[in-house]
Every structure is written in C-alpha cells, then in structure tokens.
Amino acid sequence: MIAVHFGAGNIGRGFIGSLLYDSGYETIFVDVNEEIVDLINERKEYQVVLADQSKETVTIKNVSAINSMQDADLVKKAIAEADIVTTAVGPNILPIIAKSIQEGLRLRLELNNKTPLNIIACENLIGGSTLLKESVYKSLSDEEKEVFNQYFAFPDAAVDRIVPNQVNEDKLLVMVEPYFEWVVEQSKMVGDIPQIEGITYVEELNPYIERKLFTVNTGHAVAAYLGYQAGIQTIDQALANEQIKDLLEKTLQETGLLLSKKHSFDISEHNSYIKKIITRFLNENLADDVTRVGRGPLRKLGPNDRLVGPAKQFVELVGSEPIYLAKAIAAALNYDVKTDDEAVQIQNLIQEKGIEATVTEVTKLEKDSRLFTLIVQQYHELKNKQ
Numbered sequence: 118m119i120a121v122h123f124g125a126g127n128i129g130r131g132f133i134g135s136l137l138y139d140s141g142y143e144t145i146f147v148d149v150n151e152e153i154v155d156l157i158n159e160r161k162e163y164q165v166v167l168a169d170q171s172k173e174t175v176t177i178k179n180v181s182a183i184n185s186m187q188d189a190d191l192v193k194k195a196i197a198e199a200d201i202v203t204t205a206v207g208p209n210i211l212p213i214i215a216k217s218i219q220e221g222l223r224l225r226l227e228l229n230n231k232t233p234l235n236i237i238a239c240e241n242l243i244g245g246s247t248l249l250k251e252s253v254y255k256s257l258s259d260e261e262k263e264v265f266n267q268y269f270a271f272p273d274a275a276v277d278r279i280v281p282n283q284v285n286e287d288k289l290l291v292m293v294e295p296y297f298e299w300v301v302e303q304s305k306m307v308g309d310i311p312q313i314e315g316i317t318y319v320e321e322l323n324p325y326i327e328r329k330l331f332t333v334n335t336g337h338a339v340a341a342y343l344g345y346q347a348g349i350q351t352i353d354q355a356l357a358n359e360q361i362k363d364l365l366e367k368t369l370q371e372t373g374l375l376l377s378k379k380h381s382f383d384i385s386e387h388n389s390y391i392k393k394i395i396t397r398f399l400n401e402n403l404a405d406d407v408t409r410v411g412r413g414p415l416r417k418l419g420p421n422d423r424l425v426g427p428a429k430q431f432v433e434l435v436g437s438e439p440i441y442l443a444k445a446i447a448a449a450l451n452y453d454v455k456t457d458d459e460a461v462q463i464q465n466l467i468q469e470k471g472i473e474a475t476v477t478e479v480t481k482l483e484k485d486s487r488l489f490t491l492i493v494q495q496y497h498e499l500k501n502k503q
C-alpha cells in the first residue's frame with residue numbers, strides 16, 4: 118500500500134508518517150525542503166522520539182521523498198498509484214499543492230486506475246480537506262468534476278499531537294508528545310475505509326474538530342500570546358505563571374460553555390478533557406516555543422479560527438460577553454514578533470489604520486458589534502497597562 122504525504126515536516130514525519138508506517142504503508146513524502154528530501158532518500162528511515170521520561174524511540178521505515186520543485190512528474194505518478202493521499206503543509210500552502218494533486222488525479226484517470234482515493238488534509242483548521250478540494254476543483258470542467266466526484270473524496274479531519282520545533286543534531290529525528298488523536302469524517306469517504314491504526318472514523322466531524330480547535334488550539338494560543346507578552350519563552354513556562362494559567366482556564370471555561378451548549382457535551386467530561394490538555398501543555402520535555410505556537414496571528418485571528426470563531430459563537434449561543442476570549446484576541450493583536458510575517462503585517466496595519474480598522478480587516482467582525490467593541494476595549498486596556 119502506498120501513501121503519498123505532502124509536507125515532511127514535524128507533523129508529517131512525527132505523526133502521520135509514523136501511523137502510516139505502523140499500519141503497513143510505504144510512504145512517499147512530497148516536500149520543497151531539499152535537505153529533508155535528500156536525507157530521507159539517502160537513509161530511507163528516520164526516528165521518532167517520545168517527549169516523556171521513557172524517551173522511547175521508534176524507527177520509521179519504508180519511506181522515500183520527492184522534491185516537488187524539481188520532480189513534478191514524479192509527484193503526479195505517485196498520486197496516480199497511491200492508496201491514500203495526506204497533507205500537513207499548513208493551511209496557507211493547501212492552494213499551492215492543489216495543482217499537483219489535480220494533475221496527479223488526472224493522470225490516475227488517464228492510466229485507468231479506477232481505485233477510489235481519499236485525500237485527507239491534516240491541518241489545524243475547520244474544513245481543511247474541503248478547502249483543498251475547492252482549490253483542486255477550481256479549474257476543472259463540469260464533466261471532469263463529475264468523474265472526480267465518482268472516484269475521489271476529500272474527507273475532513275482533526276489532528277492533535279504537539280510536535281514542537283526540532284533542535285536535534287539529526288535533521289530527520291522528530292521529538293513528539295506521546296498523546297495523539299486523528300479523527301476523520303467517514304461519511305465523506307469513497308471506497309474501502311483505509312485501515313490506519315490510530316484513526317478514529319466518525320460520521321460527523323464538526324463536534325470533534327470544534328472541541329479540539331476551541332480547546333487545544335485556543336488554549337495554546339492563549340498561553341502563547343500571554344506568555345509572549347510577559348516575556349516568557351516556552352509554553353510550559355507560561356503555564357507556570359499563575360496569572361496566565363488562571364486566564365487560560367477561564368478562557369477554556371468560556372469555550373467549554375459554548376461547546377457543551379452547541380454539541381450537548383457532558384460538562385464534567387469536558388472539564389476532564391480541559392484538564393488533560395493543560396497537563397499536556399505543562400510537558401517541559403517539549404520546550405515548545407511561544408513563537409511556534411503563536412505563529413501566523415493573521416490566520417489565528419481569522420473569523421472562524423480558534424479565537425474569533427468561538428468568541429462569535431459564544432455571543433450567539435450563550436448570549437453574554439466572552440471577556441477572556443476578547444483578552445486573548447487583544448493579546449494576539451499585540452503580538453509583535455519581528456520574524457513572523459503575519460505579526461508584522463498586523464502591527465503595520467495598526468500603525469497605519471488604527472486598531473478599529475485592523476480589527477475589522479482581520480476578524481471580519483461587524484464594526485460596533487458587541488464583540489467588536491469588547492475586543493477594542495480589551496486592546497486599549499492592555500495597551501494602557503504596558
């Protein structure tokens with residue numbers, strides 16, 4: 118069985134690649150990083166180390182890699198023969214890889230490979246595979262769309278495993294947290310369901326992806342932005358700060374209230390989920406940099422992402438003001454890491470147009486709506502304290 122996986126980075130090698138190997142797949146990574154591609158092809162294996170006291174190490178074999186900048190034809194051929202295609206490249210890269218995927222799927226049909234194929238985007242966003250599908254389908258004729266619909270599917274997924282920036286001498290080795298969760302929407306799949314150890318198949322993904330994005334990723338973002346503001350370097354150190362931990366817990370109470378209302382989650386079960394996540398953040402073996410977790414604030418402040426997404430729904434469903442989410446949004450707006458292009462863009466916007474126009478542009482919230490006003494107010498409060 119062949120898996121083609123786009124993105125041989127932290128999640129690609131440390132999570133998806135590892136589960137594919139455990140399940141008997143030969144994995145062909147597709148990446149643009151020449152050094153990583155060459156190393157994978159040279160060694161045909163790499164190691165994954167658990168970030169706990171055991172430091173258990175597993176060797177992932179049956180791997181090779183293609184440099185999509187140099188060997189576009191090989192990528193197409195690999196897709197034409199694949200049994201599954203997965204991605205972990207980052208949401209902004211999905212439209213870029215869509216062209217290779219489209220060409221690979223076309224070649225597959227030309228070669229008369231009629232085996233149904235599922236393409237799963239393993240990214241931190243709601244509807245990642247759906248977004249990829251839209252990009253792949255953009256330039257197809259109506260006739261081609263029909264044929265594609267018959268043989269190919271793009272089931273959405275939620276992936277959860279913390280894999281920090283790697284600082285190892287061995288460039289292929291990845292240190293990962295022991296915990297992982299990979300949930301895939303079975304109702305949107307075609308053909309036989311891939312037997313991959315570790316995937317949980319569900320009929321409807323929305324409750325799972327919202328639970329994960331609005332708890333793990335919201336909580337992580339709060340720790341990152343408040344940690345950065347306090348001059349703290351890593352997530353575990355941010356949580357050692359009582360004030361930050363308290364604000365994080367209060368923010369997750371807000372998202373928890375919303376989630377339990379919307380998806381009828383049992384409150385005490387959800388509180389245990391929150392506790393478990395906070396314990397994961399406290400893992401000092403990860404030494405997870407606040408600037409990795411806070412990266413891309415423009416995306417993270419998007420209308421449906423981990424901060425503004427739950428804040429909007431909180432106003433609608435709970436009917437009161439999500440004060441702690443608003444504080445986190447204000448901290449994200451104030452995140453000014455010079456090496457992060459999106460943080461620089463936000464700071465330039467604030468400089469040029471002011472905070473109100475920036476909130477409108479970045480969050481797409483209606484000006485002077487209840488949430489908009491709350492965020493602007495929290496931003497001014499934060500600036501007054503600095």
Ligand SMILES: NC(=O)C1=CN([C@@H]2O[C@H](COP(=O)(O)OP(=O)(O)OC[C@H]3O[C@@H](n4cnc5c(N)ncnc54)[C@H](O)[C@@H]3O)[C@@H](O)[C@H]2O)C=CC1
Binds near residue numbers: 149150206
């Ligand atoms: N690191 C983590 O803990 C988690 C990350 N994710 C998600 O997984 C995705 C990947 O994140 P990471 O692995 O951390 O990032 P990463 O930066 O380690 O890996 C991304 C990889 O994609 C490659 N890439 C970039 N452009 C490409 C292109 N055009 N074609 C093929 N490959 C390309 C990069 O060279 C890199 O190797 C993101 O969407 C992230 O939100 C999800 C859960 C956990």
Ligand SMILES: O=P(O)(O)OC[C@H]1O[C@](O)(CO)[C@@H](O)[C@@H]1O
Binds near residue numbers: 412
């Ligand atoms: O990968 P993103 O979306 O930039 O955000 C970082 C987040 O993703 C993770 O890497 C994994 O869920 C978390 O560590 C963090 O919440």
